[in-house]
Amino acid sequence: MTRAADRLLDAIEEKKNPSVVGLDPRIGLIPEHIKEEAAGEGVMPFEIVHNSLVKFNYAIIDAVKDIIPAVKPQMAFYEQYGSWGVKAMESAITYARNRGLVVIEDAKRNDIGSTAKAYADGHLGMVEISDKTFVTSMGADFITVNPYLGTDGIRPFLDSCKEYDRGIFVLTKTSNPSSGEIQDVLTGDGVPVYELVAGLVNEWGKELMGTGEYSSVGAVVGATYPREAERLRELMPNTIFLVPGYGAQGGTAEDVMPCFDQQGSGAVVNSSRGITFAYQKEAYREDYGPEEFAEAARAAASDMRADLLEALEKSGKLPKGW
């Protein structure tokens, strides 16, 4: 298999689209007809939820698979439904990967070394299920991780990345309003904590370089903090940025431009609700009913691509041939 950084950047180049669709299903927002199809005599409530999530995700994936390079299931929205939800996420990962999409699992996992290894094995590598028999459990291409425990909590993920050609995105400067409470605190050296994390990300990334300039150790940098992103882009020249916060959280295409390098590479921008539930948004509601939620998602994904490409063009960063 090619290295994870290469797979992601190649997919972006192939689709000429640096965006990722977040698969964050909320049962309350899934169209009624999907839930009706998912139900049936003897089908238990959590199974109906599972079936609804699966049907919804498959339809979204089919609708956007030829125009987007990657999907990002947010594990919280599956895990909240317990094992049935996690089962639905496993299906989404497999379905998306079988259709050539790169899968970034947003799980923000973290623990001490021996425990982090269990997360790394399960999400990126293989788990031993009986004597000397190892199988793939979840099998994502990338997973997001939290750096608060330092290097030995990250090490097992790096090992899995190396062995199975996978990647991670390390929370560096997150998109939420209170991210600064810890991340922006100035250390005695006068640099904020997120820059200190950037230094760790650089170190971790060295052992997982792709064939080009980028490593399979990426960073999460929120669209809502463009100034910080600009500084982080300088500090982390070999790090792909996974950029949440575009759309629903208020980040604009202009805001995310500092996340890209001068050639318009090195970043992938996420939108979740704005795409998957576009059918409920004013901009699409008139043209698409609940039955056409997948078509609405495709239109929204296409509009997001156009928005990003326009901003890349304006900032002189549009990749050649796009």
Add this chain to the structure above:
Amino acid sequence: MTRAADRLLDAIEEKKNPSVVGLDPRIGLIPEHIKEEAAGEGVMPFEIVHNSLVKFNYAIIDAVKDIIPAVKPQMAFYEQYGSWGVKAMESAITYARNRGLVVIEDAKRNDIGSTAKAYADGHLGMVEISDKTFVTSMGADFITVNPYLGTDGIRPFLDSCKEYDRGIFVLTKTSNPSSGEIQDVLTGDGVPVYELVAGLVNEWGKELMGTGEYSSVGAVVGATYPREAERLRELMPNTIFLVPGYGAQGGTAEDVMPCFDQQGSGAVVNSSRGITFAYQKEAYREDYGPEEFAEAARAAASDMRADLLEALEKSGKLPKGW
């Protein structure tokens, strides 16, 4: 329901034991006879794993339920097996709670507000599975959380704690060797990051005070850092400490003493492998074979209690009547 802090402290007082047994099953360490019983014609590999984890956990819980106040399933060791593993964890939580044990789920979850809400709903509260129908999904008493995203990533957990009488433990100073890379960094004010987190924990805890001196917002403070624990005990007088790192990670009973207040309250010490897999340890191997893994676990839990009580006695902190 009583408040989570009260439930935990009452259980500790009732059992006269400030320890918690970590339920971290590793399929490779589970006795062969359990795995043989779990298998059978037509039972698929992941189902065998699930059945093995369930049988193992139930036996451990039954063996220690009258002498320990709480169990702590580490989600990583379930999640690594995907939905089947999570299903096994759900069973362990229900089985333990039905036997009067407090359940602390070690998941170290964290995300932006809207996503953290999904985690909080799923692990501590209720989830909407169909129009206006809310059900309990995992239903732990406490969950561990990571503070790197600041207050708005914690807020949904606080809300669930309030609504459902649950609690959280916030990673403050973790037990692993590299925890200092971020947590010990001195801020411009000359205080380390973990003290800054302690300040946030105090703030968050104010709105979730139990009937006594302690809040349902606790802190994770590693047994491996007794000096830091001493300082944190001073800084967080109303915070219960969940203390990992005793035993397998090298922390001793003496090391964890600073985590207790002067009355020997306010802390709960975890041991996982040291108890659940005691049958493989030299100290117990002679008396207990693999068939007696549960009895070995009971003996190890009892020995741990004695070890902690002796250290509490020596440090003049043994609670009255123990």
